[in-house]
Amino acid sequence: MYQARIHITLKPTVNDPQGVTVLSSLHRLGFISADDVRIGKYLMVNINESDRSKAEATVTEMCQKLLANPVIENFQFELEEMATTKVI
Amino acid sequence: MYQARIHITLKPTVNDPQGVTVLSSLHRLGFISADDVRIGKYLMVNINESDRSKAEATVTEMCQKLLANPVIENFQFELEEMATTKVI
Numbered sequence: 001m002y003q004a005r006i007h008i009t010l011k012p013t014v015n016d017p018q019g020v021t022v023l024s025s026l027h028r029l030g031f032i033s034a035d036d037v038r039i040g041k042y043l044m045v046n047i048n049e050s051d052r053s054k055a056e057a058t059v060t061e062m063c064q065k066l067l068a069n070p071v072i073e074n075f076q077f078e079l080e081e082m083a084t085t086k087v088i
Numbered sequence: 089m090y091q092a093r094i095h096i097t098l099k100p101t102v103n104d105p106q107g108v109t110v111l112s113s114l115h116r117l118g119f120i121s122a123d124d125v126r127i128g129k130y131l132m133v134n135i136n137e138s139d140r141s142k143a144e145a146t147v148t149e150m151c152q153k154l155l156a157n158p159v160i161e162n163f164q165f166e167l168e169e170m171a172t173t174k175v176i
Contacts, residue, residue: 008130022131022154022155026154029153033136033137033146034134035133036134037131038131038132039129039131040129041129042095042127042128042129042130043110043125043126044124044125044127045114045123046122046123046124048122048123058119058122062114065117066110066113066114067110
């Protein structure tokens with residue numbers, strides 16, 4: 001059992017209107033030291049797979065097929081092995 | 089100059105309907121090993137501040153006042169010092 005922690009971010013050349021809006025809100029609230037805001041997604045997906053390389057392949061395919069938009073987004077992830085707890 | 093990488097996640101006891109929807113889509117696409125999906129936000133904020141502890145305090149206040157909803161969300165962040173490039 002693995003937990004994949006996936007970061008999906010807009011490619012650097014893609015505009016981020018949500019980030020621009022948040023930045024102007026921060027400035028209005030007095031956070032003048034804020035300089036640039038980019039907003040992405042963070043997904044935690046549990047993968048019921050005992051083999052690390054299989055889990056990695058699965059997560060990569062998930063990102064390519066559903067989770068990320070490869071035209072405008074990049075993705076990266078790390079896998080962490082989870083303790084499997086059995087209820088007796 | 090620091091870059092704050094902020095993770096905002098729903099508290100474990102809060103329902104995540106977006107995650108449930110993504111999980112059922114993954115199952116429909118054949119990713120039967122996917123077991124649980126939680127969706128959060130990932131923000132990269134550049135802070136124009138030379139002092140690390142001031143930058144930390146600023147980011148914490150930003151999260152509490154605007155970026156996270158403290159009723160249903162947790163936040164955590166790491167700060168990375170950025171090279172300041174001067175254009176000559």
